[in-house]
Amino acid sequence: MTRIFAIETKGLGIGYQLKGGKRKVVHDDLNLQLVPGEVTCLLGLNGAGKSTLLRTLCGFQPPLGGEIRLMGKPLSDYSQANFSLTVGVVLTEKTNAGGITVYELVSLGRHPYTGFFGQLKKRDREIIEQSLEAAGIAHKANNYVSELSDGERQKAMIAKALAQQCPIILLDEPTAFLDVTSRIETMVLLHRLAVDGQKAILLSTHDLDLAIQMGDCLWLQEKGRPMACGTPEDLIMSGAFESFFDKEGIVFDPATGKLNTEAPTSAIGVEGDFLTSYWVGNALVRNGYRPSPVKEGQLNITCKSPHELVAAFPDGRREKLRTVAELVSLIGVLRCVDI
């Protein structure tokens, strides 16, 4: 049986038709599959083509070639009305909707059902209220959009897309401009909506940590290379991230999921209490060392608790440390010595 994807592209070319008949190809031969029930994060450096891809998938700009299917049907077969019933689009730009209330903004999501001048029926009002509730913005329903913070406005826009009741939601950088709490809240919300509503959610982001943590699937977009697609873990372990950041002189460390300017070469063994080991590893990476399994012939740190670390040197000496700060100064002292 052929599986129906929320979005499927075959040999898709994206880019721009320039004056004089020339074309600017941003990406070629994209064979992508967006799956219901998952949050897919589209990652790429500036200019990689994330917005171009999202705009092409929304039909806002024509593909240069290839095929786009939404729910198994070619995008070109969709009328504007049918498209609005299938895809909710949330763009980053501040909306022009400052002069209307959050309730009115979210009610715009019902227009594909009621028509622009259509009356909201009881069922529409119920759906608007449920959408406001699900997006965590019901308490601001009567506020003007201009009175909202960036995070609240983002939630209101998500509520509007929810009121549209589409199986697919596309978002352009939904976590841009948000503080760390709102970024996590937004991603948790999108993840819940994907799982509970079996929606296919695709969002572009520069937030590597959050994408690795919360994305069910990542699309790594890079000029001149096929898109690398998969779970964050499979992509990290297959080395896809290392080549992704390679050119920029930035190193991705698969052991920590973090970026750095140079790859740590010397290893220090870490074992013991999970939480302490994690943060000891964090301090080691920051100071240019690679946390590794303990082994003979290198400095090893046993983490008994956050206040009880034991440094075991290759020559058999042992030193007790009470804080990570003490460990960091020990490393500083030993930096010139071969540990």
Ligand SMILES: Nc1ncnc2c1ncn2[C@@H]1O[C@H](COP(=O)(O)OP(=O)(O)OP(=O)(O)O)[C@@H](O)[C@H]1O
């Ligand atoms: N209207 C246009 N005409 C021609 N080229 C364009 C046009 N808009 C964007 N581009 C080019 O297409 C490429 C991809 O741009 P795009 O905005 O899709 O990248 P992006 O990954 O979204 O970048 P960012 O992370 O900076 O938002 C860039 O080289 C850009 O200069």
